[in-house]
Amino acid sequence: MNALTILSSLLGKKRKTVSIGFCGRVNAGKTTLANRIAMDLAGKKVGKVSSIPHETRETNKVEHIQLQFNGKNLDMTLVDLPGITTKIDYRKFMENHGLTKEESIQRAKEATRGVVEAIKMLDQIDIALVIVDSTKPPFDQIDLVIVGNLEAKGIPIIICANKIDLDEANPQLVEETFNSIHFVVPISALTGENIESLYKNIIIST
Amino acid sequence: MSKLDLISKDAAQKLDLETKFTMIIDRVKKGTILVLEGGLSPEEQTGLINRVMMQIEFEEPSFAGVELISFFNDPSHSSFWRRSKRQLSFTVVAPSSTVKILRNDNEILSLLLKDSYPPT
Numbered sequence: 001m002n003a004l005t006i007l008s009s010l011l012g013k014k015r016k017t018v019s020i021g022f023c024g025r026v027n028a029g030k031t032t033l034a035n036r037i038a039m040d041l042a043g044k045k046v047g048k049v050s051s052i053p054h055e056t057r058e059t060n061k062v063e064h065i066q067l068q069f070n071g072k073n074l075d076m077t078l079v080d081l082p083g084i085t086t087k088i089d090y091r092k093f094m095e096n097h098g099l100t101k102e103e104s105i106q107r108a109k110e111a112t113r114g115v116v117e118a119i120k121m122l123d124q125i126d127i128a129l130v131i132v133d134s135t136k137p138p139f140d141q142i143d144l145v146i147v148g149n150l151e152a153k154g155i156p157i158i159i160c161a162n163k164i165d166l167d168e169a170n171p172q173l174v175e176e177t178f179n180s181i182h183f184v185v186p187i188s189a190l191t192g193e194n195i196e197s198l199y200k201n202i203i204i205s206t
Numbered sequence: 207m208s209k210l211d212l213i214s215k216d217a218a219q220k221l222d223l224e225t226k227f228t229m230i231i232d233r234v235k236k237g238t239i240l241v242l243e244g245g246l247s248p249e250e251q252t253g254l255i256n257r258v259m260m261q262i263e264f265e266e267p268s269f270a271g272v273e274l275i276s277f278f279n280d281p282s283h284s285s286f287w288r289r290s291k292r293q294l295s296f297t298v299v300a301p302s303s304t305v306k307i308l309r310n311d312n313e314i315l316s317l318l319l320k321d322s323y324p325p326t
Binding site: 086091105109112113137144145146148 | 247251258262270274310
């Protein structure tokens with residue numbers, strides 16, 4: 001508990017906590033971005049990162065991450081959701097990543113449960129960071145389904161055009177696609193490039 | 207050999223949501239590609255994804271999920287915002303084992319049919 005929290009408690013004033021959801025397709029960089037923010041602001045990690053799809057198969061939360069920006073302070077709970085997909089074939093883990101059949105089936109079973117959990121959690125977040133892999137075309141049906149659901153629930157959305165550190169990234173296309181209504185922030189979760197712009201947009205969205 | 211069923215808007219509207227999901231999944235699990243006139247809303251699509259996840263199989267031959275693609279009435283409205291405002295024209299649901307999406311950019315949907323999936 002930091003000094004500000006203690007002072008607020010003593011004064012009987014409870015500060016509002018805002019849950020920030022990291023949503024998107026599988027391997028878009030959700031956990032990498034959640035880790036980047038948690039490390040940057042609190043020196044801790046949210047979850048494990050891997051090149052094997054569906055590394056995050058359960059929701060990970062880190063509470064009381066303090067964001068101070070432009071004189072404002074925000075108490076955040078970072079909610080890292082499993083990736084959402086329409087298909088999970090356990091054989092891909094064997095063919096592409098060298099997992100055994102048992103490991104692959106186990107991972108696939110946990111991943112299916114993770115997708116169900118991620119969809120359920122879309123109801124329980126205050127601000128959604130939709131992580132889009134800007135090295136791929138942004139017209140994926142999953143992005144559309146996620147954004148459409150969040151819009152229907154009235155949840156503020158920030159589109160994070162991730163992976164701008166890669167040569168093939170095209171964050172301009174992501175901006176052209178989404179920019180008419182939602183904040184779009186080109187970002188590299190890996191290097192932290194443009195993270196300040198994301199903080200600014202989170203503060204504006206609250 | 208693959209089969210394609212076009213479900214009219216009228217026929218789809220007569221079904222309650224659960225019956226609609228059951229109808230879609232039953233057909234797709236048999237290897238059928240479904241085209242739903244009028245399309246599925248984003249909320250309906252998450253409901254369908256939920257049920258698909260619960261149906262995924264881990265024994266041979268396995269059902270590994272679906273490809274889900276929605277098309278919109280006015281291709282000139284290419285922005286995501288306009289796309290999400292439900293100018294839905296149709297939704298395609300296909301078994302992921304038989305179909306590979308070659309192109310989907312709101313002008314052309316191009317699917318490659320594979321023969322690896324053994325329809326029952």
